Amino acid sequence: MDTSEDGRLIRAPRSWFQARVRTATILCASAALAAAAIPASAQSPRAVSAPAEPLVVVDCFSQSQVRPEEYLLACGDGNNRLVGLKWDTWGPKTATAKGTDMVNDCVPYCAAGRFRSYPVTVTLSSPEPWPGHPDVDRFTTIRLLYTDTAPAPVPKDVTYKLVY
Incomplete structure (x- = not known):
């Protein structure tokens, strides 16, 4: 266990695999938030x-x-x-x-x-x-x-x- 700057305990991931799953989840959530922030008018429609x-x-x-x-x-x-x-x-x-x-x-x-x-x-x-x-x-x-x-x-x- 490590501590953060404010003294809270931070639990390290149990394994390499869990760390990879956590990273993938965070990246997917970030991408979803970024896509949601783009107004619909700014997105280019697919050409026929x-x-x-x-x-x-x-x-x-x-x-x-x-x-x-x-x-x-x-x-x-x-x-x-x-x-x-x-x-x-x-x-x-x-x-x-x-x-x-x-x-x-x-x-x-x-x-x-x-x-x-x-x-x-x-x-x-x-x-x-x-x-x-x-x-x-x-x-x-x-x-x-x-x-x-x-x-x-x-x-x-x-x-x-x-x-x-």
């Missing part, structure tokens, strides 16, 4: 002839990403994150990357658990229009194919629906 936005994947903070290096899978508790993603393809129907799935083993419980790494091939698919974002499609399915072992009790080949 402008090309459509690229296909995106939407993260836990409702932010669009193209070829992200990291992707949080467990939005509620942060206990599962894809890292070191290297994208082989990012096409109109699918996107494929290789990387590492960092999963908290939650032994003896999640707050005291250790993050374990699992090599994985990631495939994004099933693009659909992103509600509230005209001309933007987002991937709605993620497939994880573990190239070595998978975290118990997850199968080596698993597909999830992306609901963000």
Whole structure:
């Protein structure tokens, strides 16, 4: 524990991961505040002839990403994150990357658990229009194919629906 200039106790983040989640949350909130401060008349409307936005994947903070290096899978508790993603393809129907799935083993419980790494091939698919974002499609399915072992009790080949 540290103390601030006025003598209050400041609790340091418990881990590198928690610090990253806290930083991402603060940055997203700051960006939202900055966007809200721009008057509607100052924002430029999308031209009718402008090309459509690229296909995106939407993260836990409702932010669009193209070829992200990291992707949080467990939005509620942060206990599962894809890292070191290297994208082989990012096409109109699918996107494929290789990387590492960092999963908290939650032994003896999640707050005291250790993050374990699992090599994985990631495939994004099933693009659909992103509600509230005209001309933007987002991937709605993620497939994880573990190239070595998978975290118990997850199968080596698993597909999830992306609901963000």
